[in-house]
Amino acid sequence: MISINPDGLVGSILAVEGMNDATIILNGPGGCRNYHSFLSGIYNPRPESRDSVDRSEYFFFGQHRVPCTYLDEEDYIHGSVEKVEDILPIVIEKRNAMIVIINSPGASLIGDDLDGIIKRGDHSDKALVIEEATLSTAASQGYDYAIKSMIDWLNPQEIKKEPNSINLLGISIYDNDWKHAKEDLQHLLNLMGFTVLSTPGAGCTVEELRNSAKAEFNVIVRPEYAIDTARLYEEKYNIPSIICNYGAPIGFEATKEWISTISAKTGADPSRAFEFVEKYQRKAVSLLREFQNHTTLPKGTTFGIRADSSIALALSKWLIDYLGMAPVAIDISPGEYVPHLNSLKMLLNNNGFSDVLLKSLNVERPDIVFADGHTAMMMERAGACHIGVNISPPSLERFNFIPRPIFGPQGSMYLLDEIINGF
Incomplete structure (x- = not known):
């Protein structure tokens, strides 16, 4: 079963297109544009842009996102x-607050002075260039580099900190149902007394990104997508970052550990956030007991994961410790966060599963596969697993009428729903 990981060019483009009032210009041939335009329109749709762009207009040619020079x-x-x-x-x-120019891999070899073009056209207050070739990096690294570049270009000055304010980093429009995930995590932070100033690259505006330098803390959901950005904030604006050792907030215990870590670093009261998570946890326990009146499942069920290291760590720990499941293959996406990868190794070694890390899903036939939507669907249809659980794009699921995130308490309920109702 072949699965293709998105590259750094995809990550960079989606980071910009994840901003609500920024646009990326792709300097390259039209063939490099279509997929990225399609993804941008699916994962962060902007209804107003459909009305404002003539679909036959030069450089847009029938698609309203990711205009291209068509070299x-x-x-x-x-x-x-x-x-x-x-x-x-x-x-x-088109009245975008920020325009970012990025070269396709081939165009980067031409060597044109794009910064000079911007300056000669008197566009320096509106446009910047991402010069670094991100194609050969992981999607997470390209995303991180693009966010860092935009903040660096905005260069906020004379910053006065806002009390009890936070930036939520490392969440992207390429996350499963990112809007509900963002809403859930923001709510937890609000219950702890914090105001979220920005979520860079995930439904954030340029003005919010500019104001992000006023935050007291950065809370990181997935460090793969934010570690360099966090370093910039710390070095330039003296904003400390908070990373949970449990990985991403997936599962009830990891979500509570995420809250505890934030509380320990900031002194905030976690009690109301704990109550919110435990309300969902009690409901889940009640439903699991009803289900297990007739079966021991999911205990003893085997699983495989293809995901980023921060997701794989938290998800593996929850499935092993909370549900009694057994891993047979864990395939880590490129761009891993080494501390979380090491913690995952330790978790697996301590539970007698030292041989499953970095093992391909193609080698084993797990009962349940947690992977991007396409891989999960293909493996389930091919009989390579019994249940395929969609935990990230790419996926054919385009519209979420009910919450389907993987982060926070609603994410826990979604994952349990997929597992239990899949049997």
Whole structure:
């Protein structure tokens, strides 16, 4: 079963398109654009943009997201300067608060001075360039680099801290049902007395990103997507970062540990947030008891995971300790956060599963697979697993009428629903 991991170019583009009033310009051929435009429209739709863009307009050509210079063979010989100069005013007219230009892998070899084009056109207050080639990096690293670049370009000055304020980092529009995940985690932080100033790359505005330098703390959901950004905040704006050793807030215990870690670092009262999580936990326990009146499942069931290290750690711990399940294959996505990967190794070694880490899902036939929606669906349909649980894009599930995040208490309920009702 072949599964393709998204690369750093995808991550960089989705980080910008995850901002509600920023647009990325892809300097490259049209073939490099279509997939990214499709993803942006699915994962962070902007209804107003459908009305504001003539679908036949030059550089948009029938799609309202990720305008592109449409380089051809002549441009690779003579340069892309003319097309970049032409596209910038058209995109600026759409009243985006920020425009980010990024080269396709081929265009990066041309060597055009894109910064010079922006300065000559007097667009320095609206546009920036991501020069670093992110194609060969993991999606998480490309995402992190793009967010860091945007903050660095905004360069907020004369910062006065807002009391009890937080930035929520490391959540992206490429997370499963990211809107409900963001809502749930923000609510937990609000219950602890915090105001969330920004969620960079996840439904955040440019003004919110500019104000993010006023935060007292950065709370990181997944460090793979935020470690360099967090380092910039700490070095430039003296904002300390909080990372939970349990990994991402997946499962009731990891979510409570996430709350405890924030409380320990900030002195905030965690009691109301605990009560909120435990309300869901009591409901889950009651339903599990009803289900287990007739079976011992899911205890003893085997599982496999394909995910980022912070997700794999928290999910594995919850499935092993809370549900009594046994891992047979855990495949870590590129761009791992080493401390979480080491914690995962220790967890598996201590429970007698030292041989399952970095083992491909193709090698074993687990009862339940937790992976991106396409992999989970293909393995279930092919009979390579009994239950395939969608925990991340890409997926064919486009509209979430009910919550389907994997983070926070609602994420725990979604995962339990998929596991129990899959038998």
